Amino acid sequence: AARTPDLGGRDPQALRLAMEARAIGREATLISNLGRMQVELAASKDREELLRTGMVRAKKALEDGEKRRDMAAHQKAELATLRYRLVDAHRSLNEANEEATRKG
Secondary structure, eight states: OOOOOOOOOOOOOHHHHHHHHHHHHHHHHOOOOOOOHHHHHHOOOOOHHHHHHHHHHHHHHHHHHHHHHHHHHHHHHHHHHHEEEEEEEHHHHHHHHHHHHHHH
């Protein structure tokens, strides 16, 4: 005849149910941990997207800054040219006035 293990007077069905309950508890813990990890992964993806968006904005701001610097340099050069023309025009006007005064 097959030997049954000594269960110390405990009901074999109760022990089986307790073992199943423990296995179900471990499974529930694993499912809970998996759920938490999925939430953390989603949050990390959101943070990554925010960082990526921030980097795109920062790059655009840098490019805009470079464009502004280039435009400022161009406008400075244009201003210098206009100042030179103004000084030249004043000189020509003064010379014309002096010549008109001599002839006059």
